[in-house]
Amino acid sequence: MIKIEHLSKSFGRHQVLNNIDLTVTKGEVVVILGPSGSGKTTLLRCVNYLEKPGDGEISIGDFRLNCKHARKKEIHQLRQKTAMVFQQYNLFRHKTALENVMEGLLVVKKLPKEEARNRSIALLEKVGLGAKLDAYPSQLSGGQQQRVGIARALALEPEVILFDEPTSALDPELVGEVLAVIRKIAKEGITMIVVTHEMGFARDVANHVVFMDGGVIVEEGTPAEVFNHPREERTKQFLKRITPELNYSI
Amino acid sequence: MGAPFDISYVFSFLPKLLTTLGTTLLIVACSLLSGVLVGFLIALPRLYKVPVLKTCAEIYISFFRGTPILIQLFLFYYGLPEILKLVSVDVTRTPVLFFVILTYGLHTGAFMSEMIRASVTAVDRGQVEAAYATGMTSFQAFSRIVLPQALGIAIPVFSNLVIALLKDTSLAFTLGVMEMTGKAQTLGSISQHFIETYIALALIYLVISFTIEKLLLVAERRLLRHEERSSPAKRMFRLQKNGSYRRIIAELGPGKGGGGL
Ligand SMILES: Nc1ncnc2c1ncn2[C@@H]1O[C@H](COP(=O)(O)OP(=O)(O)OP(=O)(O)O)[C@@H](O)[C@H]1O
Ligand SMILES: [Mg+2]
Numbered sequence: 437m438i439k440i441e442h443l444s445k446s447f448g449r450h451q452v453l454n455n456i457d458l459t460v461t462k463g464e465v466v467v468i469l470g471p472s473g474s475g476k477t478t479l480l481r482c483v484n485y486l487e488k489p490g491d492g493e494i495s496i497g498d499f500r501l502n503c504k505h506a507r508k509k510e511i512h513q514l515r516q517k518t519a520m521v522f523q524q525y526n527l528f529r530h531k532t533a534l535e536n537v538m539e540g541l542l543v544v545k546k547l548p549k550e551e552a553r554n555r556s557i558a559l560l561e562k563v564g565l566g567a568k569l570d571a572y573p574s575q576l577s578g579g580q581q582q583r584v585g586i587a588r589a590l591a592l593e594p595e596v597i598l599f600d601e602p603t604s605a606l607d608p609e610l611v612g613e614v615l616a617v618i619r620k621i622a623k624e625g626i627t628m629i630v631v632t633h634e635m636g637f638a639r640d641v642a643n644h645v646v647f648m649d650g651g652v653i654v655e656e657g658t659p660a661e662v663f664n665h666p667r668e669e670r671t672k673q674f675l676k677r678i679t680p681e682l683n684y685s686i
Numbered sequence: 687m688g689a690p691f692d693i694s695y696v697f698s699f700l701p702k703l704l705t706t707l708g709t710t711l712l713i714v715a716c717s718l719l720s721g722v723l724v725g726f727l728i729a730l731p732r733l734y735k736v737p738v739l740k741t742c743a744e745i746y747i748s749f750f751r752g753t754p755i756l757i758q759l760f761l762f763y764y765g766l767p768e769i770l771k772l773v774s775v776d777v778t779r780t781p782v783l784f785f786v787i788l789t790y791g792l793h794t795g796a797f798m799s800e801m802i803r804a805s806v807t808a809v810d811r812g813q814v815e816a817a818y819a820t821g822m823t824s825f826q827a828f829s830r831i832v833l834p835q836a837l838g839i840a841i842p843v844f845s846n847l848v849i850a851l852l853k854d855t856s857l858a859f860t861l862g863v864m865e866m867t868g869k870a871q872t873l874g875s876i877s878q879h880f881i882e883t884y885i886a887l888a889l890i891y892l893v894i895s896f897t898i899e900k901l902l903l904v905a906e907r908r909l910l911r912h913e914e915r916s917s918p919a920k921r922m923f924r925l926q927k928n929g930s931y932r933r934i935i936a937e938l939g940p941g942k943g944g945g946g947l
Contacts, residue, residue, distance in 0.1 A: 519819065530912045
């Protein structure tokens with residue numbers, strides 16, 4: 437179980453996250469929605485300490501981290517328990533697809549080369565890239581690069597995978613293949629927190645939907661609750677703007 | 687001036703000049719080595735934005751970039767012993783070569799630091815974050831992710847710097863060092879065939895520069911092989927899209943325009 441408690445973050449005087457509480461149970465898919473600038477990316481980045489939170493606590497299983505007084509070793513542990521899939525893929529450009537996936541296994545998990553290789557090949561096959569093992573990122577399409585990114589995240593066997601708008605940098609025709617892979621691993625019971633604007637995906641796959649605005653969680657619940665019966669005005673307005681075909685009574 | 691032109695002298699001077707090639711290459715190699723070290727030291731405070739040290743680094747770079755190498759040589763060779771005398775350190779027995787290498791090392795270091803800084807910043811931040819997110823330490827992220835890519839990006843600039851350094855070493859003769867240019871001066875005076883010595887000298891410099899350039903080009907291709915695309919059209923497209931990558935090289939390209947002279 438992952439627990440985020442009273443997490444806050446400011447950039448200078450601009451408070452971007454304000455007292456966020458969020459609990460994610462094992463195997464759950466949490467989708468975070470919210471308008472641009474609401475702090476979704478910042479929240480994910482705080483969860484694996486790419487951004488230093490101003491205050492708050494993060495616990496994953498028995499592991500507990502006080503964000504304010506985190507030591508190097510604890511940050512390192514936190515990062516091993518989480519993995520991130522980036523909007524811009526952020527693959528290591530000088531490494532092949534296979535090497536990208538193997539890197540963490542070799543360097544962080546210190547697996548023997550043969551084992552790392554076999555596991556990475558299996559993962560790349562799982563995301564449908566068994567034929568692209570030796571391709572460099574520059575030789576892959578955006579959708580393929582993102583699937584390598586997902587395989588790289590899976591390789592570390594993290595407690596939770598954080599997805600930050602994994603499909604929003606993709607050409608529309610490539611979105612489907614990436615969402616299909618995320619769906620597939622969601623079914624396998626991998627815990628994930630996904631920031632996305634893909635409402636269809638959110639409805640189908642999410643167990644829990646969180647709506648953020650202005651650095652706070654405005655509303656959360658099951659997809660049915662949030663999509664069909666939003667309680668808060670801000671949620672209704674947001675949903676209306678992003679899915680105008682559905683008529684929310686405001 | 688001197689004796690009438692005779693091409694055969696060019697050929698007879700070549701082997702004589704080559705006897706001092708070792709000294710020239712020694713200066714280049716030692717200066718490069720110290721230059722890379724100094725370059726790293728100077729680049730670090732700028733990369734990590736360390737307050738006071740960063741300003742010191744900038745002043746250092748301005749000095750070595752903004753003054754002629756000849757003046758720097760004189761300052762170090764004639765000035766440094768005087769300063770050291772004040773703190774009663776006697777360096778009068780130190781070989782000239784030491785001062786020469788010191789000056790070229792510090793001089794190249796200034797340019798190296800600019801090269802290092804630009805190449806490291808050209809590797810996009812996202813990859814470093816991905817490395818951290820994977821659980822790598824900052825040392826691992828630097829050595830495994832940033833450095834290999836920065837090397838490839840740095841090579842065109844590095845190549846220019848090495849060639850500029852090679853040419854700059856020709857000024858060491860002003861302090862009486864018997865490297866190739868010094869030797870050429872001597873040969874010219876003795877034989878009075880100045881033009882022929884300079885032609886021979888130019889030929890040698892040209893061959894070495896050319897070799898260095900080609901070798902480093904091979905290294906660059908190898909290090910950047912991951913950016914090669916199947917079709918040239920696609921490659922052009924990528925270069926435009928990934929602007930930061932190449933533009934930095936373009937900006938740095940003339941970094942050491944014309945060398946020190
Ligand atoms: N490094 C930073 N320095 C200063 N301000 C920042 C920084 N990163 C984010 N912000 C600010 O924090 C706020 C939240 O940003 P964040 O990227 O988390 O929003 P988001 O919900 O992910 O938006 P989007 O949907 O556009 O991705 C924004 O106002 C942004 O300008
Ligand atoms: Mg965002």
